[in-house]
Amino acid sequence: MKALVYHGPGKKSWEEKPKPVIVKPTDAVVKILKTTICGTDLHIMKGDLPEVADGRIIGHEGVGIIEEIGTAVSNFKTGDHVIISCVTSCGKCAYCKKGMYSHCEDGGWILGYKIDGTQAEYVRIPHADNSLYPIPAGSDEEALVMLSDILPTGFECGVLNGQVKPGDIVAIVGSGPIGIAALLTAQFYTPAEIIMIDQDENRLDVAKTFGATHIINSAKDDAIKKIKSLTNGRGVDVAIEAVGIPATFELCQEIIAPGGHIANIGVHGKSVTLHLEKLWSSNITITTRLVDTVTTPLLLKTVQAKKIEPKKLITHHFKLDQIIEAYDTFGNAAKEKALKVILEN
Numbered sequence: 192m193k194a195l196v197y198h199g200p201g202k203k204s205w206e207e208k209p210k211p212v213i214v215k216p217t218d219a220v221v222k223i224l225k226t227t228i229c230g231t232d233l234h235i236m237k238g239d240l241p242e243v244a245d246g247r248i249i250g251h252e253g254v255g256i257i258e259e260i261g262t263a264v265s266n267f268k269t270g271d272h273v274i275i276s277c278v279t280s281c282g283k284c285a286y287c288k289k290g291m292y293s294h295c296e297d298g299g300w301i302l303g304y305k306i307d308g309t310q311a312e313y314v315r316i317p318h319a320d321n322s323l324y325p326i327p328a329g330s331d332e333e334a335l336v337m338l339s340d341i342l343p344t345g346f347e348c349g350v351l352n353g354q355v356k357p358g359d360i361v362a363i364v365g366s367g368p369i370g371i372a373a374l375l376t377a378q379f380y381t382p383a384e385i386i387m388i389d390q391d392e393n394r395l396d397v398a399k400t401f402g403a404t405h406i407i408n409s410a411k412d413d414a415i416k417k418i419k420s421l422t423n424g425r426g427v428d429v430a431i432e433a434v435g436i437p438a439t440f441e442l443c444q445e446i447i448a449p450g451g452h453i454a455n456i457g458v459h460g461k462s463v464t465l466h467l468e469k470l471w472s473s474n475i476t477i478t479t480r481l482v483d484t485v486t487t488p489l490l491l492k493t494v495q496a497k498k499i500e501p502k503k504l505i506t507h508h509f510k511l512d513q514i515i516e517a518y519d520t521f522g523n524a525a526k527e528k529a530l531k532v533i534l535e536n
C-alpha cells in the first residue's frame with residue numbers, strides 16, 4: 192500500500208509500505224476512506240517531536256471501512272464504517288475506567304506518533320472495540336473526520352474544562368481548527384459572548400460565520416485593552432488557550448476575570464510565566480488536559496442532529512496520493528486560507 196512516511200525533520204515521502212496486518216486479537220485493520228492533516232503533524236514534520244521514529248506513517252484522524260478484525264473484537268465486523276479516534280484506549284485499565292483514555296496504559300495518543308497512522312491506504316487500530324466508533328448509515332462521512340480529534344479536543348480541553356456556562360463571556364485565543372471547534376461546542380451552553388482572538392484576518396472572518404460575537408486581530412489591536420473595554424474592565428469568565436505559545440498563555444492570564452477559568456488546549460513546547468503574584472487572590476482555575484475522546488458519541492449525535500456543522504471547517508479537498516501538495520497547502524494556512532483539508536482514498 193501507499194503511505195505518507197516521516198524520514199526525519201523536513202523529510203517526508205509518499206511511498207510503498209507493507210499493508211498492515213492483525214497483530215493482536217483486539218486489533219482491526221481499517222481501509223481509509225477519508226483522512227486529514229493536523230497541526231500536530233506539522234510539528235512532527237518540523238522535528239518538534241524527536242521521539243517520532245524515521246519510517247513512521249503519520250496521521251491520527253480519519254474515517255474508513257473495517258477490512259479485517261482480530262478474533263477478540265466484538266463490537267465491529269468486516270465492512271463496518273467507522274470513525275477512527277485519535278486516542279487508542281483499552282477500556283479496561285485504571286485510567287480508562289476513570290474516562291481518561293488519553294492516559295490508557297496500553298494506548299493514549301499513539302496513532303501516527305508511536306505506531307503507524309492514518310495517512311495511508313490502510314491502518315492497524317489496536318483495541319478496536321474501544322478506539323473506533325460506528326458511523327450511522329446515511330451520514331456525511333467527511334464531516335465526521337472532524338470527530339477524530341478536533342471536535343472532542345476543543346470541547347473537552349476547552350469548553351468542558353473551562354466550565355462554560357449560560358451568560359458567560361468567553362474568549363478563545365487562536366482561531367485555527369481547534370479554536371473553531373471550541374467556538375462551535377461552547378455554543379451548547381449559550382454563553383452571552385464569545386470573543387475570538389487571532390492574527391489572521393481570514394480565520395477571524397471564518398470565526399464570525401461560526402458564531403463569534405466579537406473578533407480581535409491581536410496583530411493590529413491591543414487585545415487586552417479591547418477585551419477590558421468590552422467587559423467593563425472585568426475581563427472574561429473563560430479564557431481558552433488554543434495556540435500553545437508563551438504569549439497566548441500570558442494573554443489569557445491578563446484577560447481573566449476573578450473567579451474565571453483558564454483552559455489550556457495548546458501544545459506547549461516552551462515554559463511560560465505563571466503570574467501568581469497577580470492571580471493568587473483572584474479565585475482562578477487553570478486546567479490542562481489531553482483529549483480523552485470520551486465525548487465522541489455525544490458529539491456525533493449533535494452533528495447528526497445538525498446542532499453543529501463541522502463540515503464548514505473543510506476548506507480544501509485532495510486525493511490521498513496528492514498528500515504532499517495537501518501538506519504544502521495546510522502548511523501555508525494563512526496564504527491558502529486553509530482550515531481543514533480532506534484527503535480521499
Ligand SMILES: [Zn+2]
Pocket residue numbers: 229230231251277340341
Ligand atoms: Zn490532531
Ligand SMILES: [Zn+2]
Pocket residue numbers: 280281282283284285286287294295296297298
Ligand atoms: Zn486503558
